[in-house]
Amino acid sequence: MATKARRRQTLPLVSGPECCPSGLSEPMNRESAEGLARLLKAIADPARLQLLALIRASDAGEVCACDFTEPLGLSQPTVSHHLKILTEAGLISREQRGTWAWFSLVPERIAEVAAVFG
Amino acid sequence: MATKARRRQTLPLVSGPECCPSGLSEPMNRESAEGLARLLKAIADPARLQLLALIRASDAGEVCACDFTEPLGLSQPTVSHHLKILTEAGLISREQRGTWAWFSLVPERIAEVAAVFG
DNA sequence: GACGGACATTGACGCTTGTCAATGTCCCAG
DNA sequence: CTGGGACATTGACAAGCGTCAATGTCCGTC
Numbered sequence: 001m002a003t004k005a006r007r008r009q010t011l012p013l014v015s016g017p018e019c020c021p022s023g024l025s026e027p028m029n030r031e032s033a034e035g036l037a038r039l040l041k042a043i044a045d046p047a048r049l050q051l052l053a054l055i056r057a058s059d060a061g062e063v064c065a066c067d068f069t070e071p072l073g074l075s076q077p078t079v080s081h082h083l084k085i086l087t088e089a090g091l092i093s094r095e096q097r098g099t100w101a102w103f104s105l106v107p108e109r110i111a112e113v114a115a116v117f118g
Numbered sequence: 119m120a121t122k123a124r125r126r127q128t129l130p131l132v133s134g135p136e137c138c139p140s141g142l143s144e145p146m147n148r149e150s151a152e153g154l155a156r157l158l159k160a161i162a163d164p165a166r167l168q169l170l171a172l173i174r175a176s177d178a179g180e181v182c183a184c185d186f187t188e189p190l191g192l193s194q195p196t197v198s199h200h201l202k203i204l205t206e207a208g209l210i211s212r213e214q215r216g217t218w219a220w221f222s223l224v225p226e227r228i229a230e231v232a233a234v235f236g
Numbered sequence: 237g238a239c240g241g242a243c244a245t246t247g248a249c250g251c252t253t254g255t256c257a258a259t260g261t262c263c264c265a266g
Numbered sequence: 267c268t269g270g271g272a273c274a275t276t277g278a279c280a281a282g283c284g285t286c287a288a289t290g291t292c293c294g295t296c
Contacts, residue, residue, distance in 0.1 A: 024174045033165070040162035044155050117229070217264065
């Protein structure tokens with residue numbers, strides 16, 4: 001019947017209380033995984049990837065909200081929605097300047113994502 | 119009324135037909151963005167992040183499917199479901215060995231994700 | 237102060253996703 | 267070939283997500 005006749009792996013189990021949202025190098029407890037997943041979910045969307053790329057590619061390093069709707073082909077409320085998600089995830093920052101809102105990347109937060117796949 | 123009295127950004131518009139799923143460095147057309155989003159969506163889940171981390175942390179570089187359910191605290195069908203998603207995304211590979219299924223990382227695919235945030 | 241323009245918020249809608257119980261398939265041991 | 271164990275698949279359900287039209291809020295200009 002082969003009941004557990006196999007060499008069992010020393011599965012590192014859910015590790016103890018981690019400090020930082022560590023990378024893939026170590027096993028990950030549910031809490032860390034959920035935090036990391038929240039961050040990645042904010043990026044894992046076509047429209048939001050385009051938003052990030054547009055900001056990154058801009059000369060000034062910042063882009064007015066009004067300049068997003070046209071290249072994305074999405075309605076103004078939808079763009080606003082995506083910008084909010086990215087902002088709340090800490091990936092971009094928002095600065096009100098008169099009537100307009102300008103958005104720029106938060107490099108530290110982007111690097112944090114990059115560090116996961118070291 | 120300020121009709122377009124602002125200096126308009128030279129928004130690089132949706133760039134031409136790109137070849138590779140490029141990083142954030144350049145603007146991204148919808149097609150590339152959707153491909154990249156699909157890949158990132160496969161990773162942006164707590165359970166799947168834990169799966170990847172467990173494989174990465176294993177001594178042999180591969181883990182039997184039966185060793186996942188316990189540390190994840192999820193049912194067997196659910197684990198199987200997540201493993202399928204990761205496999206179809208090309209992030210892990212599956213090898214049937216007798217009754218058991220062993221999974222290991224696909225480093226090239228992981229690196230592909232890392233390259234996005236260069 | 238009144239108008240208009242730039243964004244945000246709300247509400248509603250369909251679609252996708254994560255989960256599990258139940259069932260199916262395949263492989264090995266007897 | 268029969269029984270049981272390892273995984274996969276199916277079906278169902280609640281929750282979350284992406285989108286837009288309609289509306290709200292705030293700011294600058296006349």
